[in-house]
Amino acid sequence: MEILFFGTSEFALPTLKLLLESKWKLAGAVTQPDRPRGRGRKVAPPPVKSFLAGSGVPVFQVESPKNLFGLPAFRHLRPAVAVVVAYGKLLPPQILSLPPKGCINLHPSLLPAYRGAAPIQRAIINGEKKTGVTTMYLSPEMDAGDIILQEEVAIEDDATYGELAELLAEKGAALVLKTLTMIDQGSAPRRSQDHSKATYAPPLQxxxxxxxxxxxxxxxxxxxxxxxxxxxxxxxxxxxxxxxxxxxxxxxxxxxxxxxxxxxxxxxxxxxxxxxxxxxxxxxxxxxxxxxxxxxxxxxxxxxxxxxxxxx
The missing domain is CATH 3.10.25.10 (Formyl transferase, C-terminal domain)
Structure with a gap:
């Protein structure tokens, strides 16, 4: 089973590491362009690109996922499934329909709670005592796709955003691997979200x-x-x-x-x-x-x- 990966930030790295070590082939990785970072605002690659340096995995950097089809090397890919972790952009329908086994997303909340860009920070700021990780099939609407697997995680009373993000990234990576195993075997569950219970985690202002x-x-x-x-x-x-x-x-x-x-x-x-x-x-x-x-x-x-x- 060939996998196409979409990810940008450090949160994606534990999943990427497990995929590289898995029995499946990582056919390519899509990430965002190099951007100014840090106090000096020097242009630097995103963590996913840096992590894959020397791995032999093709890395595609585009401002918009729609631009991928203009790249000959991308057009030759035939992934069975796509895995999306902290990519930072919505995927258009032509990408969602590309892999026959679907596009799988890891989201750091117990969906339908905390849909959006800042679920970890919002959960802590709101004083939540628990959160979790969810794998789901991507749909055109943000974080509204059918749920595959979930795992609940307690939020310690003194946990910071950084500490909880690191924990959820590790828990989520293992959940993605479990999800892919079930997809490969044709045994992955699928249930729709209760949209009436959806809550949202917009970016911090x-x-x-x-x-x-x-x-x-x-x-x-x-x-x-x-x-x-x-x-x-x-x-x-x-x-x-x-x-x-x-x-x-x-x-x-x-x-x-x-x-x-x-x-x-x-x-x-x-x-x-x-x-x-x-x-x-x-x-x-x-x-x-x-x-x-x-x-x-x-x-x-x-x-x-x-x-x-x-x-x-």
């Missing part, structure tokens, strides 16, 4: 990254976890951005302090900030232009004391 101290401590804690390691939740300190990477909820309020005010400083643990309900102990922060540091280091270096207001 820049305004969502800013911490609104009037919200509950628990909600801000979830926001901080869901934004770590990217793009990072932030506040302002003396007019400059201060990113907050790790925090801990302290339930009790401090009577004489308003949202965003520093309540107390612990020389070992960090500093505590009042929210709309409860307090947050800030354990790891990053001032503009500086590396990450502990809340305690920041408190000493920037002379943090009770009453100082964050957010302005």
């Amino acid at each position: 820049p305004w969502e990254e800013r911490i609104a101290w009037e919200k509950k401590a628990e909600d801000l804690y979830n926001l901080i976890r869901g934004m770590n390691p990217c793009p990072g939740a932030y506040t302002f300190f003396k007019g400059r951005i201060l990113k907050i990477w790790r925090a801990q909820v302290i339930d009790q309020d401090a009577g004489d302090f308003g949202p965003g005010q520093v309540v107390a400083v612990d020389p070992k643990l960090g500093f505590t900030v009042q929210t709309g309900q409860g307090r947050l102990l800030l354990q790891e922060v990053q001032p503009a232009g500086r590396p990450r540091m502990s809340g305690a280091e920041f408190s000493r270096g920037y002379r943090i004391e009770p009453g100082i207001l964050l957010g302005e």
Whole structure:
């Protein structure tokens, strides 16, 4: 069975690794073009292209999947099935109908919940206690295809976006392999989604990254976890951005302090900030232009004391 792979980001790499090690032939991989990345904005290849360097697998880079048919090498491919993991673009009908055994997608949620581009981050930000991975047959509508297999995954109370994404990528890779085995044997299940229960996970917007101290401590804690390691939740300190990477909820309020005010400083643990309900102990922060540091280091270096207001 020949497989055509579509993927771009690091989330796709565990699946790609298992496919390369499998009994099936990886006929080709489609990924997005090289783009400026990182702080220096240097043009760099996507992770999938870098991973396949030297493997002998043909790599096709196009702005739009529709452009694939203009490539002679692609037109000669005869994949039995396509596997799509974190590709980042919708596939047109002419691609969906190309492999006789269908196009299989790995999605990091328990569909129909959290359809869309940011299911892992949204699940953490919303305070969910569980999520999962789903393999499904792709359809023209986003994340609405028939479900093949699902696996539930618990979200640990302190899990960050980066940590959960890594776990789901590994769980998902194994699920894709199981799915392909069943497809190869002609025994893959198929059930339609209950579209009335669909929820959505749209891309994060820049305004969502800013911490609104009037919200509950628990909600801000979830926001901080869901934004770590990217793009990072932030506040302002003396007019400059201060990113907050790790925090801990302290339930009790401090009577004489308003949202965003520093309540107390612990020389070992960090500093505590009042929210709309409860307090947050800030354990790891990053001032503009500086590396990450502990809340305690920041408190000493920037002379943090009770009453100082964050957010302005």
